[in-house]
Amino acid sequence: MNLPETTHVLTSDELDLLELHLGGGTPTMRLGARPHGPVTLTDAENTPLAVLEPDGSARAVKPLARAAGPHWDPALRRTAREVRDEVRRAVGPDADVLAVVVTEPPTREELAALTDVTAGAAAVLVLAPARRRPPVPGTLGGPGLARTATVVRDALRDAGTVPPVAVVVPWATDAGLVWDDVAARYGADRSVLLADHRPAATQERLARLGSLWADEVAELYPEPVAQEVTRAARSARHAGTVVFFTGLSGSGKSTVARALAAELDDEGRHTTLLDGDEVRQHLSQGLGFDKASRELNVERIGYVASLVSYHGGTAVAAPIAPFASGRARVRELAEAAGRFVLVHVSTPLEVCEARDRKGLYAKARAGEIAEFTGISSPYEEPEDADLVIDTSVTSVEDAVAQVRAIL
Template sequence: MTDSPARVLSDDELDLLELALGGAVPPTVLTAALPGVPSDVVLTDAENTPLARLTARPGALPDVLEPLKPVAAAIGPQWDPAVRRPARDVRADLETGTGDDAENSVGLLVSEVPTCEESDTAVALVTGGGTEGAAGTPTSTVLLLVPVARRAPEAGAVGAPGLVRAASGLAATLAERTAARVRTVVVPWSGLGGTALEDVGAAYGAARVETLAARRSPATAAGVAALPRVQDDAVRALYPPASAAEVIRATKGVHRRGAVVFFTGLSGSGKSTVARALAAELDDDGLGTTLLDGDEVRHHLSKGLGFDRESRETNVERIGYVAALVAKHGGIAVAAPIAPFAAGRARVRTLAEEAGAHFVLVHISTPLAVCEARDRKGFYAKARAGEIAEFTGISSPYEEPDDADLVIDTTDVPVPDAVETVRRHLTSLLADPPR
């Protein structure tokens, strides 16, 4: 494995890898979506964890995808193992189920939050009255297929957690109003790879696949499209034109005080996991959130820097500078470098406070022995063997902060609880009136 070149995957590419590992698309689709990669390549995430080896074979021979380590999961309803299952497992359950599960099943794509009309449409599809050629034939099993992406949604759009919760509500409705067995299935989906979502849905075992949003009536589609203008329209109905213009302008100009949430801790402490989960939760709350993870920053903002003390301080200061810019304009920046030195962390705090932003220093205090035992990437073993110089906690010091706003040890604190602790603290700060 170590002799093969590596390719760090983007969030969209990770979605496609997860689909391929689960049997929803063939490895050839993944190969085609990664132009320029060698014929034998190790695919890693942004933390350089080797996830799979992809081998492209000549001629008619199929490409080979070998799993190496599990794809890292986060928290939230979209990561619940009960609903985020590989396509081959979902398909196998249908094929080995009772009666005609596989032959008489329907996959309903919940790509947007279902409206009341779509809820009724779903009931009609399941009971046999909503699909041409299938009228009068009730469906025995329904797969509510929820496509979700790792990347953050567009501003104002419902994110992955909200979409899965909405689908769960639809599942309860279908269970109440039909006799079908209803299963909610999360589909990692970024649109990469050129495969139609309907075909991916079929790979999960559905005999036919319907997209609920495609069945919206023109009136419902127009109503959904008009939602962003509802408040402006109400203001214009209440005020004369000149007054309405000023009220609308003032409303759009409300500027929330931004914040920098800065995680620090040893490699393997859990800081990146908690930071990613926090950023996803804040995005789902409608708060514009930018995640500056240590490894990803190293690939872009700090590419070329080494790991000596000066380079590490430069890396941390660059992260702090970008985070302060985000927060200065009302955004939330979540950063998760190791940041081993007190002076560098103090500089980040100063940059945030000079930008008029809240600053929250979170020390993920998981002990070295626990971090070393987790070691998904094998770095600690290499550092112990002298193969990696200047490795924090082994051959380079970590200065534990004495000014942390929150201290969390993930040895005993589950990730959801850690996220909730930080979220509560941040929410209390953001309750300050807009400036």
């Protein structure tokens, strides 16, 4: 397939926009500064995903990578075309379809108001936005909003008023998306934000939640002592962890690492994902692929991961890290800061080659890429791995569960 030479590496938000557009959720693919003419859109690993035409439409080249978690459940994360066709077949083209948008955790009062909110609708779509990038601390991310959408759906179903359908919608902040427009692409005639039906008194109570601890400290202690208690609480440092995935290109380590990071982040554990290809573009740009450069790249990843761990966070890293000496250096850095968990993703070479989305293995075998791990450069299998996973026989969900079991 001939692709345009001009390329654009998509950010996490732009990946969400592309997924939304390819599924029929927007009429065009919106990019901030798009070059003129057709553009090949790639992910951070430079895998071509789609071609963006001059008129703003995009056509898929390869499927977008999926992750794990409730917001990736195929029963919830469905395309706009699929949902629109299904709901209109069920209620007809002229029936009133309402979209209830869930952007915050609904209170008991909002759930109780659902009957009035949905009165007169022939069907209800419960839409939950989900982003690939981590949520702002203290707010619900994609997994939490997906679960919350099912709570709203079940509340409507129990009320028995209208048939509800819960849908996860790929979403991007500050991208010019309007809920009324997107909801219409999913088959709705109108949309409401459920949080808009929150009483003012409840909003005030929620606003005070963040200061309850400080208020209690101020009441219990005299002011100078309260300041010391507050200072001690802020400086408290929990032990951090580095989870270090290693394996061949195409082994599935990045997919499992992303799913693990998303799950940990959803539970409130401050998690930083250090993917090998993305680190190459930023932290290690300019390094080659000779052994010395690879060792330096891995050490840089280990150093950043150890800083995250030292400050109580969880770092999830997923480079190839082919050499035992480099992994040993990372272990040394990480264990000086907190806990270190080494996961060897042992997917066989032939499976990795068959999965190759970028054609790198074929180029390496043809001699077009020098020092390619597994072909023209060795991969030293770890003898000290805490966990070994073969993704050719283990699903992403099970792989994440196995890592979670030893954390």
